[in-house]
Amino acid sequence: MDFQLTSDQRDLQQGVRALLAGRFDRTALRALADAPEGPVLDRELWRELGAAGFFALRLPESEGGVGLGLPEAVLAFEEAGRALLPGPLVATHLAAGEVEGAATGATVVTAVDPGGLVPWLDASDVVRGDTARAVPVRSVDPLTPLHRTPTAPESPDPVAVLLTAAEQLGSAARSCETAVRYAGERAQFGQPIGAFQAVKHLCAQMLVRTELARAAVYAAAVTADPAEITGAALLADEAAVLGARDCLQVHGGMGFTWESDVHLHLKRAWLRAELGPSAGGVEEAWAAAL
Structure with a gap:
């Protein structure tokens, strides 16, 4: 059994790394972290990620997606973690095919996590979960604004x-x-x-x-x-x-x-x-x- 990445998987990994290096390098990271008004979601970058297929990686080609699997999505998200890419990436990826515009990056989706925390609530177009009583809380991460809600899902996806x-x-x-x-x-x-x-x-x-x-x-x-x-x-x-x-x-x-x-x-x-x-x-x- 071959446990090595395939050439296509390596190309995907390198492609995502190159995209993020060009659009979210250290200069962009520090500018966001040092912004006096707090972090602002880069909508243009979000759409570029959508155009590159980041959010639609696991969506079937018949539905406008890339048609890849969970291993390829993991490689892409590993690169996002390396770059400290901010934003509700996981929630938007999971909403592809269910929420209009999520797959292309035109719609930013966030979600309530099992602990009741909601990242990037104010910057998102669609929220999955009940946030009627959500209140802002101070985040330890200067690149991730947070809200907390008493209503949370019973188990994580x-x-x-x-x-x-x-x-x-x-x-x-x-x-x-x-x-x-x-x-x-x-x-x-x-x-x-x-x-x-x-x-x-x-x-x-x-x-x-x-x-x-x-x-x-x-x-x-x-x-x-x-x-x-x-x-x-x-x-x-x-x-x-x-x-x-x-x-x-x-x-x-x-x-x-x-x-x-x-x-x-x-x-x-x-x-x-x-x-x-x-x-x-x-x-x-x-x-x-x-």
């Missing part, structure tokens, strides 16, 4: 959980790469800090967590088994949160500054971990499946 895990995986990989690069550039006592054993261990742990999560997320995308999805989500959350934390540790005092991007990955990882089922709930679901 497994596909939403998996795509969020894919975003976490992308963020974990980016944190690991950032830490390794900085460890090779920053010098202390006449040598790169990456030569010190403690820093080597931190980077190695980040890589192990990331690759373990990658294997679980990719496998769950193939099987679409709810139990495997919950396990993948647990590993991806851990890889993203602990990876960003360790990346910050490698950066030392510089990692705590607003100018560094490390804190943005940590805050988004924290938020994503809260938007889905709780870690305790995931563990219970996984234990019940076993």
Whole structure:
């Protein structure tokens, strides 16, 4: 059995990465994070994503979609996580074929998560779920405005959980790469800090967590088994949160500054971990499946 990505899957992955690098690079990321009025959803970028098939990846070709599967969607969302792309990406993707304009990016869709949090409520055209009593709450992530509502769905959509895990995986990989690069550039006592054993261990742990999560997320995308999805989500959350934390540790005092991007990955990882089922709930679901 061949577990490697196909050439088409690699092309898709590289295409999404190139699109985001060109339209949402670090300059755009920092401009959004530093905006005094708060983050504003880029509608033009949203439509470009729609034109590229990002939201319609799993929609059949007969319905105007790309006709690919869940594994390809996971690869695309992994790249979105690497870039810290803001907006209700998962909800809009899941609404393709059900909400007019969602597949093309003309309509922005958000949804109430199982914990009652609603990201990007004011910027969305369609809200899936009851938000009649939603109130704004302060978000730990400066790139994700939030509301909270007392009415929430009883259980999460497994596909939403998996795509969020894919975003976490992308963020974990980016944190690991950032830490390794900085460890090779920053010098202390006449040598790169990456030569010190403690820093080597931190980077190695980040890589192990990331690759373990990658294997679980990719496998769950193939099987679409709810139990495997919950396990993948647990590993991806851990890889993203602990990876960003360790990346910050490698950066030392510089990692705590607003100018560094490390804190943005940590805050988004924290938020994503809260938007889905709780870690305790995931563990219970996984234990019940076993």
